Amino acid sequence: MISFSKLAYDNLDDFLYGKAPHPVVLKNGLSIGGGTLYPEINFTLPTMLIEEHTMPEVIKIYKEIITGICERARELYVPGFVAEIETLPPMTFHPEWGEEVTRTVVEIIREHAEKYGIKAAVRITPNDIREGRDLVHMWHGSHWDNILETFTRCAEAGAELLAIESVGGKEIHDKAVMTCDIEKSIFALGILGCRDMAKLWSEIVQISEKTGTVAAGDTACGFANTAMVLADKKYIPRVFAAVVRALSSVRSLVAVECGAKGPHKDCGYEGVYVKAISGIPIAMEGRCAACAHLSPVGNVAISVADLWSNESVQHIRLLGGMAPTVSFEQLVFDCRLMNEASSQGLDKARMLRDLNADSDSYLDPQAYVLRPDVVLKIAEGIIMEDTHYHRTKKAAELAIAAIRKAHDDGEIKALEDKELNYLDLLEETVADMPSDESKFIEHMLEECEGEFDPGKYDMD
Amino acid sequence: MAILEDISQAVQKGRSKEVVALVQQAIDEGMEAKDIIDAGLLKGMGELGVRFKNNEVYVPEVLMAAKALGRGTELIKGKLVEEGVKPVGKVVIATVRGDLHDIGKSLVRMMMEGSGLEVVDLGVDVPEDVIVAAVNEHKPQILALSSLLTTTMEQQSVVIEALKAAGLRDQVKVMVGGAPLTQDYSDKIGADAYAPDAYSAAEVAKAFVSE
Numbered sequence: 083m084i085s086f087s088k089l090a091y092d093n094l095d096d097f098l099y100g101k102a103p104h105p106v107v108l109k110n111g112l113s114i115g116g117g118t119l120y121p122e123i124n125f126t127l128p129t130m131l132i133e134e135h136t137m138p139e140v141i142k143i144y145k146e147i148i149t150g151i152c153e154r155a156r157e158l159y160v161p162g163f164v165a166e167i168e169t170l171p172p173m174t175f176h177p178e179w180g181e182e183v184t185r186t187v188v189e190i191i192r193e194h195a196e197k198y199g200i201k202a203a204v205r206i207t208p209n210d211i212r213e214g215r216d217l218v219h220m221w222h223g224s225h226w227d228n229i230l231e232t233f234t235r236c237a238e239a240g241a242e243l244l245a246i247e248s249v250g251g252k253e254i255h256d257k258a259v260m261t262c263d264i265e266k267s268i269f270a271l272g273i274l275g276c277r278d279m280a281k282l283w284s285e286i287v288q289i290s291e292k293t294g295t296v297a298a299g300d301t302a303c304g305f306a307n308t309a310m311v312l313a314d315k316k317y318i319p320r321v322f323a324a325v326v327r328a329l330s331s332v333r334s335l336v337a338v339e340c341g342a343k344g345p346h347k348d349c350g351y352e353g354v355y356v357k358a359i360s361g362i363p364i365a366m367e368g369r370c371a372a373c374a375h376l377s378p379v380g381n382v383a384i385s386v387a388d389l390w391s392n393e394s395v396q397h398i399r400l401l402g403g404m405a406p407t408v409s410f411e412q413l414v415f416d417c418r419l420m421n422e423a424s425s426q427g428l429d430k431a432r433m434l435r436d437l438n439a440d441s442d443s444y445l446d447p448q449a450y451v452l453r454p455d456v457v458l459k460i461a462e463g464i465i466m467e468d469t470h471y472h473r474t475k476k477a478a479e480l481a482i483a484a485i486r487k488a489h490d491d492g493e494i495k496a497l498e499d500k501e502l503n504y505l506d507l508l509e510e511t512v513a514d515m516p517s518d519e520s521k522f523i524e525h526m527l528e529e530c531e532g533e534f535d536p537g538k539y540d541m542d
Numbered sequence: 543m544a545i546l547e548d549i550s551q552a553v554q555k556g557r558s559k560e561v562v563a564l565v566q567q568a569i570d571e572g573m574e575a576k577d578i579i580d581a582g583l584l585k586g587m588g589e590l591g592v593r594f595k596n597n598e599v600y601v602p603e604v605l606m607a608a609k610a611l612g613r614g615t616e617l618i619k620g621k622l623v624e625e626g627v628k629p630v631g632k633v634v635i636a637t638v639r640g641d642l643h644d645i646g647k648s649l650v651r652m653m654m655e656g657s658g659l660e661v662v663d664l665g666v667d668v669p670e671d672v673i674v675a676a677v678n679e680h681k682p683q684i685l686a687l688s689s690l691l692t693t694t695m696e697q698q699s700v701v702i703e704a705l706k707a708a709g710l711r712d713q714v715k716v717m718v719g720g721a722p723l724t725q726d727y728s729d730k731i732g733a734d735a736y737a738p739d740a741y742s743a744a745e746v747a748k749a750f751v752s753e
Contacts, residue, residue, distance in 0.1 A: 126691075126692060126693070127692060127693055128692060129692045129693075129695055129696060129722070129727075130692070130693060130696065131640075131693060131694075131696045131697065131700075132640075132693050170691065170693050171640055171641070171642060171667075171691075171694075172640060172693075211642065213642040213644070213666065213667075214642055214665070214666050214667040215665060215666075215667065216667075253644075256644055256645045256648065259645070260601055260602070260605060260645070260648065260649065260652070261601075261602045261605055262600070262602045308645055312601070312645075315739065316597045316600070317600060317601040317649070317740075318600050318601055318602065319600060396692055396722075500598075500599070500600070504600075
């Protein structure tokens with residue numbers, strides 16, 4: 083495994099959108115992180131069941147979606163884009179269905195590429211089905227086999243970027259989020275999540291090598307975005323969601339440690355930390371993802387993005403066309419503006435980056451921990467530590483300290499007392515956690531007894 | 543009675559040990575279990591529920607209170623049976639087949655438990671035949687179904703049709719929820735209620751069982 087002990091950036095001025103120290107260049111020459119911010123469009127089906135008899139309709143809809151997107155790309159002179167297919171659970175349980183969808187989308191993209199010279203690529207993100215009553219083990223059995231088979235089949239069908247929203251540790255993290263239990267969160271992400279990522283991403287990297295594709299990246303969506311959504315609903319404090327965001331970066335970095343090259347997946351806002359540490363390009367989503375969910379980070383999210391995504395949108399009709407086409411157009415215009423600023427010089431690009439960051443970061447601690455300057459400071463502290471556990475614990479400590487200082491200095495809108503009470507609680511809990519990883523695991527296995535099956539992670 | 547107010551306050555603060563001690567004291571003083579439940583334990587949860595609705599407290603506080611309420615109720619269970627007091631109501635809850643999302647359903651379950659309802663949680667990715675069998679076995683007043691995907695919400699309709707086929711539809715109120723759902727969709731598939739969030743779901747469920 084690659085070990086990162088130094089940031090990919092020496093100074094903040096170079097930490098920009100559209101540009102990464104280690105760009106990913108695809109077979110058609112599309113360079114992600116090579117100086118241009120490109121749109122990444124994601125879409126999902128309208129209300130319908132996915133079953134064998136509905137698959138012809140499913141394929142028909144995917145054809146409509148991608149054709150509409152390709153035509154809009156031509157109309158708007160889009161130089162390149164990425165289309166992400168996130169398989170729905172039945173398409174991972176039946177890898178041949180995911181393969182058929184991929185082949186359909188790839189063929190239409192290739193037709194348009196030949197006719198109009200648009201450089202486009204497909205990212206395949208198999209739904210991680212390792213949950214539920216039938217799961218026998220995280221790393222073997224039919225669920226595991228189906229995920230890996232879906233990757234292989236879809237890669238062979240033409241998807242060039244391999245990604246996943248993996249769920250190792252999520253069963254514990256769901257409980258951690260609902261109870262704002264930071265110890266449990268660190269156990270789920272820093273121990274279970276990191277161990278699972280190491281197993282899973284070693285396999286994905288091997289598949290990418292065999293199929294001539296790119297192992298791209300993961301996302302802690304099921305962890306940190308779940309916290310963000312609950313914070314938006316005022317179910318949990320925003321400071322907890324902000325801290326989880328920072329510590330989830332250690333877990334998502336494991337993909338790169340295993341050999342993933344980027345672009346990191348869009349809904350993983352922690353990608354900014356992954357980019358700061360590893361230098362790989364990242365996809366991000368923000369204001370153009372309002373079609374999928376509320377977030378307090380709509381502008382700051384674009385500050386250092388290399389692909390700009392909409393998260394997902396249903397295939398429904400709007401006045402401007404079908405929703406995926408409309409959503410794509412919104413991404414295209416955002417990218418145009420950002421790229422125009424870059425073309426007018428680094429000062430303009432830095433100004434636009436900072437305007438995007440400043441416009442969000444005062445209003446919410448979750449946006450504050452995504453500021454490029456804050457990210458570099460926290461990331462630098464994270465990589466000083468040796469193990470995933472120590473790094474995750476450090477990420478929590480540093481995020482808590484950064485939020486408290488920002489509150490005290492008036493850099494973020496004053497936190498309510500009930501938020502500050504939680505910040506105190508988080509700080510005290512993290513300070514009391516042991517530095518000895520084996521003692522921590524022993525303690526957490528007792529704490530989590532009956533809440534998950536350690537045997538599924540070979541911890542029994 | 544001061545002690546009932548003390549129980550209510552201890553529940554709201556999530557102090558399980560204190561709740562258990564106070565409930566035991568109330569039993570020792572000869573109070574009726576129904577009064578301890580209604581004017582102490584459930585009153586406390588009700589008041590905390592209002593504070594949650596007003597964004598004064600977060601879910602973890604509600605969960606700690608629900609845990610305290612559960613400890614208090616456990617202590618008094620035998621006495622409730624002796625007095626012939628029936629549970630507030632029973633709910634079977636599940637995320638439907640093909641959908642692996644758990645957290646929204648779990649929040650609804652906890653809010654419902656905090657309202658004094660007994661909840662049987664079938665988990666995620668639950669096929670319609672398993673749900674029908676659970677309704678048959680547990681005889682709940684309410685069946686709550688969750689789905690978070692556009693491609694699984696139709697499964698809620700499949701469950702309702704399966705209940706009809708099993709002759710159970712009239713015996714249970716069906717509530718539906720999940721991010722892509724709407725009241726219109728709920729009406730279209732013949733559900734009895736749609737709840738946009740966990741708190742509303744518990745409120746609707748309480749209203750159903752008190753009918």
